[in-house]
Amino acid sequence: MTAMTAPSPVLQPDKEGAGKRALVTGLRGFTGHYVAQELAAAGYRVFGTASAAETSGSDIFNVDLCDRAALAAVVEQVQPDVVVHLAAISFVAHADIEQIYRVNVVGTRNLLEALAAQRHRPSAVLLASSANIYGNAGGVLDELVAPAPANDYAVSKLSMEYMARLWADKLPLITVRPFNYTGVGQGENFLLPKIVSHFRRAESVIELGNLAVARDFNDVRNVAASYRRLLQLSPAGQAFNVCTGHAHTLGDVIDMMGAIAGYRIEVRVNPAFVRANDVLTLVGNNAKLNSAIGALEPIALLDTLRWMYAA
Numbered sequence: 648m649t650a651m652t653a654p655s656p657v658l659q660p661d662k663e664g665a666g667k668r669a670l671v672t673g674l675r676g677f678t679g680h681y682v683a684q685e686l687a688a689a690g691y692r693v694f695g696t697a698s699a700a701e702t703s704g705s706d707i708f709n710v711d712l713c714d715r716a717a718l719a720a721v722v723e724q725v726q727p728d729v730v731v732h733l734a735a736i737s738f739v740a741h742a743d744i745e746q747i748y749r750v751n752v753v754g755t756r757n758l759l760e761a762l763a764a765q766r767h768r769p770s771a772v773l774l775a776s777s778a779n780i781y782g783n784a785g786g787v788l789d790e791l792v793a794p795a796p797a798n799d800y801a802v803s804k805l806s807m808e809y810m811a812r813l814w815a816d817k818l819p820l821i822t823v824r825p826f827n828y829t830g831v832g833q834g835e836n837f838l839l840p841k842i843v844s845h846f847r848r849a850e851s852v853i854e855l856g857n858l859a860v861a862r863d864f865n866d867v868r869n870v871a872a873s874y875r876r877l878l879q880l881s882p883a884g885q886a887f888n889v890c891t892g893h894a895h896t897l898g899d900v901i902d903m904m905g906a907i908a909g910y911r912i913e914v915r916v917n918p919a920f921v922r923a924n925d926v927l928t929l930v931g932n933n934a935k936l937n938s939a940i941g942a943l944e945p946i947a948l949l950d951t952l953r954w955m956y957a958a
Contacts, residue, residue: 679733729771783797857916
């Protein structure tokens with residue numbers, strides 16, 4: 648476990664995070680980058696955990712969430728006022744199934760245990776679950792829909808939610824269930840960055856999986872803003888869908904990218920990319936989130952794709 652420490656920021660009393668410490672697990676991941684920016688802009692001093700391969704910069708600790716003692720030492724040193732737990736195996740098709748459960752469930756438990764043991768109680772602990780817990784439920788999904796996970800990743804996230812209830816009387820827990828989201832910096836093993844990169848390289852053909860899937864695609868910048876607002880308000884003991892409420896098919900995305908890039912690409916279905924238990928349609932109801940934090944200015948998917956294409 649190592650860390651580099653930067654000087655404390657100049658306090659700006661008009662900002663919500665002035666004088667407060669935020670701990671973001673998975674800080675060097677795709678989402679962590681934007682959450683850290685959002686929190687820093689709100690005045691927080693941001694600390695983070697990352698794997699050794701990811702780490703660079705200040706106030707970042709090399710720690711494995713499955714190393715219970717090392718993680719507890721980080722929490723003891725940081726004494727966070729708010730926590731955003733993002734570190735996870737987040738790729739649905741990740742090959743190491745045991746690692747999915749170990750990191751997503753046991754790693755989260757280690758974090759909650761360490762936080763509950765501290766003399767300084769955080770005002771909010773946000774846990775990133777996933778809309779994948781709803782499985783193939785049809786229609787527009789709100790938080791009352793019964794979970795029906797259809798893959799190991801989704802099962803691990805639902806298991807994390809159930810496990811976290813053991814700490815609900817000790818910590819102010821907020822659970823978020825983000826639907827699909829994307830942006831600059833997301834890996835090309837995810838669907839939209841793969842599509843954007845093909846158009847950026849002016850490829851003539853792209854191989855995709857199930858073309859029937861439709862997703863509620865959000866912009867990572869809006870996701871980060873939602874998380875910050877939830878930390879500020881701390882509606883403990885609740886779960887929130889983080890989504891736009893609108894779905895786009897892969898055909899929609901291909902058409903948008905064709906308009907941005909100025910040409911049409913040939914789409915071929917590769918059976919190797921078709922998952923046997925793929926969730927066909929995943930669309931969220933964001934009414935509960937908007938009621939809690941207020942509506943955010945929407946970012947159209949076309950604008951998100953333009954941002955990614957130009958990056």
